[in-house]
Amino acid sequence: MPGAAVAPARVQARGWGWRHAGRRAFAVQELDLVIEPGERVLLLGASGAGKSTLLAGLAGILSGQDSGEAAGALTVDGVPTHEARHRSGLLLQDPESQLVMARAGDDVAFGPENYAVPPDEIWRRVDDSLATVGFSYGRDRLTQALSGGEKQRLALAGLLAIRPGLLLLDEPTANLDPDGASLVRSAVQRALAETGATLIVVEHRVEAWLPMVSRVLVLAAGGGVLADGPPGVVFRGHAAMLARAGVWTPGVRPVRLPGTTPVGPAAITARAAAYRYRGGEELALQPTDLMVHQGEAVAVAGANGSGKSTLATVLAGLAEPSAGTVVGADDPRPLAARRARSLARLVGTVFQDPEHQFLTRTVREELAFAPRRLDWPAGRIEDRVDDLLDRLRLSKLAGANPFTLSGGEKRRLSVASALSAAPPVLVLDEPTFGQDATTWRELLGLLAAIREEGTGLFIVSHDRDFVAVLADRTLTMTAGSLASPLGVSG
Amino acid sequence: MSILLTSGVVPTRAGHLNPCAKITAIVLLGVPLLLSIDLVSSTILLAAELVALPLLGLGPRLLGRYAWPMLVGLGGIVVANLVAGGSIGSLGVVTVRLIALALPGLLLVLTTDPVHLADALVQVWHAPARLAYGALAAFRLIPLLAGEWQSLRRARRARGLDAGRNPVVAVRLAAGTLFALLVVAIRRGIRLAAAMDSRGFGVRRDRSHARPSRFSRVDWAFVAGTAVLAAVAVTVSVGTGHWHFLFA
Numbered sequence: 121m122p123g124a125a126v127a128p129a130r131v132q133a134r135g136w137g138w139r140h141a142g143r144r145a146f147a148v149q150e151l152d153l154v155i156e157p158g159e160r161v162l163l164l165g166a167s168g169a170g171k172s173t174l175l176a177g178l179a180g181i182l183s184g185q186d187s188g189e190a191a192g193a194l195t196v197d198g199v200p201t202h203e204a205r206h207r208s209g210l211l212l213q214d215p216e217s218q219l220v221m222a223r224a225g226d227d228v229a230f231g232p233e234n235y236a237v238p239p240d241e242i243w244r245r246v247d248d249s250l251a252t253v254g255f256s257y258g259r260d261r262l263t264q265a266l267s268g269g270e271k272q273r274l275a276l277a278g279l280l281a282i283r284p285g286l287l288l289l290d291e292p293t294a295n296l297d298p299d300g301a302s303l304v305r306s307a308v309q310r311a312l313a314e315t316g317a318t319l320i321v322v323e324h325r326v327e328a329w330l331p332m333v334s335r336v337l338v339l340a341a342g343g344g345v346l347a348d349g350p351p352g353v354v355f356r357g358h359a360a361m362l363a364r365a366g367v368w369t370p371g372v373r374p375v376r377l378p379g380t381t382p383v384g385p386a387a388i389t390a391r392a393a394a395y396r397y398r399g400g401e402e403l404a405l406q407p408t409d410l411m412v413h414q415g416e417a418v419a420v421a422g423a424n425g426s427g428k429s430t431l432a433t434v435l436a437g438l439a440e441p442s443a444g445t446v447v448g449a450d451d452p453r454p455l456a457a458r459r460a461r462s463l464a465r466l467v468g469t470v471f472q473d474p475e476h477q478f479l480t481r482t483v484r485e486e487l488a489f490a491p492r493r494l495d496w497p498a499g500r501i502e503d504r505v506d507d508l509l510d511r512l513r514l515s516k517l518a519g520a521n522p523f524t525l526s527g528g529e530k531r532r533l534s535v536a537s538a539l540s541a542a543p544p545v546l547v548l549d550e551p552t553f554g555q556d557a558t559t560w561r562e563l564l565g566l567l568a569a570i571r572e573e574g575t576g577l578f579i580v581s582h583d584r585d586f587v588a589v590l591a592d593r594t595l596t597m598t599a600g601s602l603a604s605p606l607g608v609s610g
Numbered sequence: 611m612s613i614l615l616t617s618g619v620v621p622t623r624a625g626h627l628n629p630c631a632k633i634t635a636i637v638l639l640g641v642p643l644l645l646s647i648d649l650v651s652s653t654i655l656l657a658a659e660l661v662a663l664p665l666l667g668l669g670p671r672l673l674g675r676y677a678w679p680m681l682v683g684l685g686g687i688v689v690a691n692l693v694a695g696g697s698i699g700s701l702g703v704v705t706v707r708l709i710a711l712a713l714p715g716l717l718l719v720l721t722t723d724p725v726h727l728a729d730a731l732v733q734v735w736h737a738p739a740r741l742a743y744g745a746l747a748a749f750r751l752i753p754l755l756a757g758e759w760q761s762l763r764r765a766r767r768a769r770g771l772d773a774g775r776n777p778v779v780a781v782r783l784a785a786g787t788l789f790a791l792l793v794v795a796i797r798r799g800i801r802l803a804a805a806m807d808s809r810g811f812g813v814r815r816d817r818s819h820a821r822p823s824r825f826s827r828v829d830w831a832f833v834a835g836t837a838v839l840a841a842v843a844v845t846v847s848v849g850t851g852h853w854h855f856l857f858a
Contacts, residue, residue, distance in 0.1 A: 176804070179808045180808075181804055181807040181808050205807075205808070205810055205813055206810060206813070208808075209808065209809070210804075210805075210808040212801065212804070212805060214798070214801055216751070216754060216798065217751070217798050217799075217801035217802040217805060218801075218802075218805040219750070220743070220746075220747045220750070220802075220805070220806055220809075221725060221746070221747075221750075222724070222725060222750060223725070226725060226820065226821070229820035229821075230743075230806075230809060230811075231809040231810055232818070232820070233817055233818050233819060233820050234809060234810035234811050234812070234813055234814065234817055235810050235813065235814065235818075236814050236816045236817055236818045237818055238818060239818060239819065239820055239822065242818065242820045243820065246820075263750075264750075264753065275805075278809060279809070282809065282810060433764060436768060437767075438764040438767055438768060439764070459772060459774060460766070460767045460768075460769075460770045460771055460772035461770045461772075463767065463768070463770070464768065464769060464770030467768075468768065469764075469765070469768035471761060471764075471765050471768075473761070475793075475794065475797075476758070476761045476762050476765045476790075476794070477765045477768075477769070478790075479765075479766065479769060479771070479786075489769055489770075490769050490770050493769065493770035493771065494770060523793070537769070538768070538769075541770070
């Protein structure tokens with residue numbers, strides 16, 4: 121029988137707060153709440169309101185003097201959470217850092233081993249948990265060969281094997297493509313149906329989770345609870361406040377923002393450009409012809425691993441095509457053969473992970489970096505940096521270290537720094553990955569504005585809404601080949 | 611997955627030996643090889659190894675495929691010794707000893723699943739689970755570093771930063787990228803540690819074991835055979851007057 125029922129857990133916070141070591145302010149403060157056994161709660165709040173801290177606290181992994189300071193009480197079934205770790209299971213965002221073992225079965229067995237479950241019982245639980253999440257491979261499947269969605273499902277199975285009465289999900293689908301995200305949601309749904317466990321889930325994109333939750337809790341940025349109740353009541357009564365907090369209000373569709381100025385000349389042209397990874401047998405990118413014009417937004421959609429990021433790196437001159445060429449309008453040499461300075465005059469690139477991009481110690485230096493490399497006069501750099509700081513609401517953070525910014529601020533800075541040398545083309549790889557609604561809208565506004573100014577945009581994204589709102593042309597990538605089934609849209 | 615290969619451990623008879631037995635064998639064979647610089651004991655041990663390895667499933671073809679970096683390194687040592695004025699005779703001894711030392715290590719590396727190694731260290735030798743499985747989990751993150759390194763390099767090129775043909779700039783650029791890689795790796799490691807903690811890692815001392823790792827009769831026989839071999843090599847060498855104690 122797959123997935124035995126468990127006793128659902130009761131959660132209580134009384135004046136609870138937590139201050140991370142080395143921080144002055146409390147991440148969570150003066151929190152009072154009760155979650156009854158078997159309730160399914162969607163936890164919302166602005167970025168920085170302490171949602172992740174609360175989940176980590178409930179998972180019992182915040183204890184220890186060196187990690188921070190607690191206030192009040194946080195209990196699961198009346199027991200302090202750090203003594204009740206076996207009652208909860210925490211699923212985090214990054215699929216790469218949740219799996220411990222090389223083989224799927226061994227990974228699921230890891231939790232029960234830690235709780236000294238007898239070996240026969242462990243393997244029974246492993247098989248049950250894998251069946252519950254719908255894992256379609258055997259115990260010996262190598263975890264490194266799994267897609268992001270499959271990894272998250274496996275990680276969920278690893279939690280279920282501990283038989284937790286409380287499931288804590290911290291943006292479990294934020295890093296996944298739509299197919300991967302729906303895999304994870306259906307696995308969670310089955311797990312809840314079979315175990316009856318209490319659920320607390322944090323997600324920005326609430327709509328898909330609504331059928332699963334019975335209660336919405338909104339944390340206030342300064343501490344305490346802002347709103348609490350059934351989903352319908354909370355979303356109707358607090359729509360404006362939730363929008364400010366970066367929550368996607370269900371049912372609201374953003375308005376299309378097509379380009380209004382005529383499309384300019386081609387800035388980058390790919391002719392039969394193909395790419396093969398070293399040692400790879402198949403072409404990751406089949407021979408592709410493509411032009412990116414100034415003043416247009418071209419979007420490429422497609423599943424993870426379809427080759428869209430490869431196309432972006434080849435078009436941005438960051439990887440040399442194995443066959444064919446990619447050239448810019450400003451220089452007859454292929455992009456991959458150009459020096460970095462010359463390339464930076466033509467194209468800026470925004471990477472999937474903003475942290476990969478940061479080169480300096482302050483936000484201001486980060487923005488001045490590329491213009492300085494291109495020998496702009498000091499006065500012009502100054503003006504450009506001030507303008508960008510202002511437009512991306514980063515002025516107050518000009519002296520901050522890029523690594524200390526919030527997720528949304530990091531994303532804004534990474535876009536601003538790619539734009540800083542005013543290149544005619546901007547290539548963006550999953551710019552809305554894991555972003556809340558506020559950052560999402562800001563990115564949209566910014567990209568629409570620079571397109572009006574004549575910048576060509578090449579956007580790789582599986583964010584259907586973002587693409588639908590912004591793109592003048594949408595192409596779809598399948599197994600390394602481009603197709604535009606709908607022809608030229610917009 | 612073997613320690614070296616991510617594509618899957620080479621299926622061999624030695625794969626069924628307990629990793630702790632293989633480590634014991636390395637020590638048993640290594641002691642005489644490190645203590646004496648004579649041709650007799652090292653030749654006996656090397657000859658026995660060359661007979662034993664194919665029996666354990668590590669035939670000449672597999673050895674040739676994975677031992678070549680070792681042979682290249684060995685060639686380097688021989689050339690360096692010749693340049694430094696070593697005699698051909700002493701070089702022969704050095705070469706035989708090095709190969710005899712390296713082969714058992716190669717057996718361990720090529721035929722051992724890292725998961726089984728951690729299991730054995732914890733269950734047979736009672737190594738701390740926190741250390742063994744923590745290292746194992748960290749080890750799994752290493753292949754990700756290659757991809758991160760590439761992203762970091764590309765991000766630098768995209769911002770107008772490359773070295774061209776200037777070696778000084780190239781070194782500075784590589785050092786900066788390496789530092790960034792370290793930051794990325796540490797942050798990922800912290801997330802992994804949190805995920806392991808939330809699954810109860812380190813909660814109880816009496817952890818159970820889903821994969822039992824036992825020292826079987828075959829393992830005992832393997833270790834005993836290795837001990838006998840080492841004893842024979844030393845006895846013959848001493849008896850024939852060739853034993854040359856390194857520190858004498």
